[in-house]
Amino acid sequence: MQVLIRGWSARNLRGGLRHLDIDLGEQPNRWTLIQMANGMGKTTTMTLLRYAFTDEEIPPSVVQSFRGGDEATGSFELRLLIDNRPYRLGFEFNFRDGSATRYTVRADTRDGGHVAGRVLPTELSDLLTPQMARLFVFDGELARAIRDLRQRAADEAIRSLYRLSQISGLKSSVDKLVDLEQRRAAAMTSASEERGLTRLRNARNEASAVKRRLENEAASTSTSLEIRRAEAARLKAAIEEHISEDEGLRERLRALDDRERELRTDVNELNVEVLTALRRPPCVHPRLLERLQSLGGRLFELKLPETMSAEFFRDLATRDTCICGRELGHDEREHIIEGAHRYLAQDQISIINQMKLALRSTEGDAQAFSESITRLSGKLSDRQRLRTERERLEIERVDQGDDELELLQQELATARSDIDRLEAQLERLTTRDSHRQRALRLTWESNLPQCETELGEREDRLSIATNTRTFKLKAEAFKSLIDDVDRLSLDRLRERVRLRTNEKLVRIARTERLEVSRIAGFLEIATPGFGTKPEISEGQSLSVAYAFLTSLLSDAPYRLPFVVDSPAVSLDAVNRREVGELIPGFFDQMIMFVISTEREGFAEAFYEKGDDVRFLTISREDGETSVVPGLPFFRTFQDRDAA
Amino acid sequence: MSMDPDIETALTVALDSMSPEPSEEFRRRFRKLCENALISNHAESEVRRVLELVTIDTEGES
Numbered sequence: 001m002q003v004l005i006r007g008w009s010a011r012n013l014r015g016g017l018r019h020l021d022i023d024l025g026e027q028p029n030r031w032t033l034i035q036m037a038n039g040m041g042k043t044t045t046m047t048l049l050r051y052a053f054t055d056e057e058i059p060p061s062v063v064q065s066f067r068g069g070d071e072a073t074g075s076f077e078l079r080l081l082i083d084n085r086p087y088r089l090g091f092e093f094n095f096r097d098g099s100a101t102r103y104t105v106r107a108d109t110r111d112g113g114h115v116a117g118r119v120l121p122t123e124l125s126d127l128l129t130p131q132m133a134r135l136f137v138f139d140g141e142l143a144r145a146i147r148d149l150r151q152r153a154a155d156e157a158i159r160s161l162y163r164l165s166q167i168s169g170l171k172s173s174v175d176k177l178v179d180l181e182q183r184r185a186a187a188m189t190s191a192s193e194e195r196g197l198t199r200l201r202n203a204r205n206e207a208s209a210v211k212r213r214l215e216n217e218a219a220s221t222s223t224s225l226e227i228r229r230a231e232a233a234r235l236k237a238a239i240e241e242h243i244s245e246d247e248g249l250r251e252r253l254r255a256l257d258d259r260e261r262e263l264r265t266d267v268n269e270l271n272v273e274v275l276t277a278l279r280r281p282p283c284v285h286p287r288l289l290e291r292l293q294s295l296g297g298r299l300f301e302l303k304l305p306e307t308m309s310a311e312f313f314r315d316l317a318t319r320d321t322c323i324c325g326r327e328l329g330h331d332e333r334e335h336i337i338e339g340a341h342r343y344l345a346q347d348q349i350s351i352i353n354q355m356k357l358a359l360r361s362t363e364g365d366a367q368a369f370s371e372s373i374t375r376l377s378g379k380l381s382d383r384q385r386l387r388t389e390r391e392r393l394e395i396e397r398v399d400q401g402d403d404e405l406e407l408l409q410q411e412l413a414t415a416r417s418d419i420d421r422l423e424a425q426l427e428r429l430t431t432r433d434s435h436r437q438r439a440l441r442l443t444w445e446s447n448l449p450q451c452e453t454e455l456g457e458r459e460d461r462l463s464i465a466t467n468t469r470t471f472k473l474k475a476e477a478f479k480s481l482i483d484d485v486d487r488l489s490l491d492r493l494r495e496r497v498r499l500r501t502n503e504k505l506v507r508i509a510r511t512e513r514l515e516v517s518r519i520a521g522f523l524e525i526a527t528p529g530f531g532t533k534p535e536i537s538e539g540q541s542l543s544v545a546y547a548f549l550t551s552l553l554s555d556a557p558y559r560l561p562f563v564v565d566s567p568a569v570s571l572d573a574v575n576r577r578e579v580g581e582l583i584p585g586f587f588d589q590m591i592m593f594v595i596s597t598e599r600e601g602f603a604e605a606f607y608e609k610g611d612d613v614r615f616l617t618i619s620r621e622d623g624e625t626s627v628v629p630g631l632p633f634f635r636t637f638q639d640r641d642a643a
Numbered sequence: 644m645s646m647d648p649d650i651e652t653a654l655t656v657a658l659d660s661m662s663p664e665p666s667e668e669f670r671r672r673f674r675k676l677c678e679n680a681l682i683s684n685h686a687e688s689e690v691r692r693v694l695e696l697v698t699i700d701t702e703g704e705s
Binding site for chain 2: 164176478493
C-alpha cells in the first residue's frame with residue numbers, strides 16, 4: 001500500500017498559516033523542499049499533519065493554541081493519494097469551545113464523498129497510530145527516544161510498522177472467546193478448575209452408583225413379583241379345582257364363569273365404542289361441538305388464513321416491476337424473496353382451508369357417548385358383583401369345614417398381599433408419572449426415572465466444565481504460540497533493521513564510526529572495536545535516527561511519505577552532504593522543511609536532480625503569505641533569520 | 644499482500660516448537676489467520692475455528 005501527500009491547506013491558523021495552500025501536484029514529485037523561516041508555522045504544520053493522519057483527539061487547549069487571529073473558526077486539510085485514490089482528511093476548528101470536527105472526502109464513493117470522521121482503508125486506519133505518525137512525520141524528539149534505555153521506542157516502531165501488534169492482538173480475541181465460553185458454562189456450573197472437576201466427577205459417579213442400585217432393586221422386585229403372581233394364579237386355580245369337586249357348587253361356579261365370560265365380551269365391546277367416541281371431540285360433549293362449529297364460522301368471517309401465499313412473492317421477485325408499478329432492482333428482489341417465507345405456502349393454505357370446512361360442517365351425537373359410558377359403568381359393577389358371589393361360594397365351603405380350601409385361601413391371601421407390596425415397591429422404583437412421584441415423595445435416590453434425569457444433568461455439568469477447561473487450556477496454548485510468533489518475529493526484524501542501519505551509518509556518520517550493537521527496545525550505540533557509546537552528539541544522534549528510520553520505513557510493507565523539519569540543521573557539513581545524498585533515495589516521497597541556512601551542504605544536493613524535485617519558498621511580505629515555486633527563488637531567498 | 648519473510652520464518656519456528664505437534668489443518672489455518680490479522684481482515688469466528696483445532700495434552704484427565 002502506498003501513501004503520497006498531494007498537499008495541504010490552512011485557514012486562520014497561527015504563524016504563516018492564516019491563508020496557505022501547498023500544492024504538490026496531482027502526482028507529487030519524489031522530493032519537495034519547502035523553505036520557510038522560523039515562526040512561519042513549520043512546527044504547527046508538522047503537528048497538524050500528525051493529527052490528520054491519525055485518529056488522535058486534539059485537546060481543546062491545543063486547538064485554541066492554533067488560533068491565528070480574531071476569527072472564531074479555522075481549518076486544516078491534508079490531501080492524499082492512497083494507492084492512486086484521492087483522499088482529503090480535514091479539520092474544522094472552533095476556537096471558542098476548542099473543538100475540532102474531523103471529516104474525510106473520498107472520490108468515487110456512493111455516499112457523495114464527504115463523511116464525518118477519519119475514514120481510511122481499514123488496514124491503513126489501524127496502521128496510522130500516533131506513534132507511527134511520529135516516525136514518518138518525523139519528530140526530532142524520536143531521535144533521542146530511540147536511544148533511551150527507559151523507553152521502547154525502537155521496538156514500538158518496528159512493531160507498528162510490521163503490524164506485529166495485530167498478531168498479538170489476536171490474544172484479546174482469544175480472551176473474549178474464553179470469557180464467552182465461561183459465561184455460557186457458568187449458567188450450568190462454576191467449576192472449570194481441577195478441584196471443581198473432581199467434585200463434579202464424584203457427583204456424577206454417585207448418581208451412577210445409585211442408578212445401578214435402583215436398577216438391581218427394580219429387577220429383583222420385578223422377578224419376585226412375577227414369582228408371586230404365578231403362585232397366586234396357581235393357588236387360584238387350585239381353589240377353583242377344589243370347589244369344583246363339590247357337585248352343587250360346581251354348577252353354580254360354571255354359571256358364574258359363563259356370566260363372567262359374557263360380561264368380559266360386553267366390557268370389551270363397550271371399551272372400543274367409548275374410546276372411538278373419545279377420539280371425536282364433537283361426540284364427547286355438546287359444548288365441545290358448539291365451540292368447534294363456532295371456530296369454523298369465525299375463520300370464515302375473518303377470511304383466514306390470508307389468501308396471499310409465498311408463491312405470490314416468489315413469482316413477484318422474477319418480474320421487472322412491482323404490482324404498484326415501481327421498478328424492481330436486485331436489492332428489492334432479494335428483499336422480497338427473503339420475506340416470502342413468512343407467508344404460507346399454497347399447500348399449507350389448502351390444508352388449513354380443508355380444516356376450516358371440516359370445522360364448519362362438524363356434527364356429532366354427544367348423547368350417544370354419555371349412554372355408552374353409563375352402560376360400561378353398569379357392566380363393571382356387574383363384574384364386581386360376580387367376584388363377590390364367587391368369594392361367597394368359597395366362604396360357604398370353608399364354613400362347611402373344608403380345611404384344605406381354607407389353607408389355600410390363606411396362602412392366596414398371603415400371595416396377594418406380597419403382590420400388592422411388591423407392586424407398590426416396583427411403582428416407587430419405576431414410575432414416570434410426575435403426580436405419583438410427588439404423591440409418593442420420591443427422590444432421585446429412590447426412583448429410577450428421577451435418578452436417570454439427575455445422572456444426565458450431572459453428566460452435562462461435568463461435560464461442560466470439562467469442555468470449558470479444555471477450551472481454556474487450548475486458549476493458553478494458542479496465546480503462548482502467538483507470544484512465540486511475536487517474540488521470534490521481533491527478534492528477526494530487529495536484527496534485519498540493525499544490519500541495514502549499520503550499512504547506512506558507515507556512509508552518513510563518517511567523522512566518527514558508529515554502529516548499532518543491539519536493538520532491545522532502544523538502540524544501543526557502539527564505536528566499532530571500542531564498545532558501547534552512551535553519549536553521542538546531537539548530529540550523530542540525528543544520523544543514527546535517519547539511518548534507523550530509513551532502514552525501517554524503506555523496507556516495510558507500507559510505502560509511506562517521509563516528512564521532516566530542519567533535517568540538517570544540527571549536522572556538520574560532511575554529514576549534511578551524506579544525509580542529503582543517501583537518505584532521500586529510500587523514500588517514494590520525502591518532504592523537507594528547511595531554513596535558508598540548510599541550503600549549503602544539504603539542499604544543494606537536490607539542485608541537480610531535475611524534475612524529481614519541487615522547490616517551494618514561503619515568504620511573508622506586509623503580513624501576506626505567499627508560496628513561490630521554483631529553484632531560482634529558492635536558492636536566493638534571504639529570510640530574516642539568515643539576514 | 645504476502646507475509647514478510649522474517650515473520651513467515653518466525654511463524655514456522657514457533658509452530659515447529661509446539662508440543663504436542665499441531666495438525667496440518669491447524670498450521671494452515673493459523674498461518675492464514677496471521678496473514679489476515681496483518682492486514683486487519685480477520686473475524687472472531689476465524690479465531691474460534693483455529694482455537695478449536697489446537698491440540699493439547701490431556702493425559703491423566705478423564
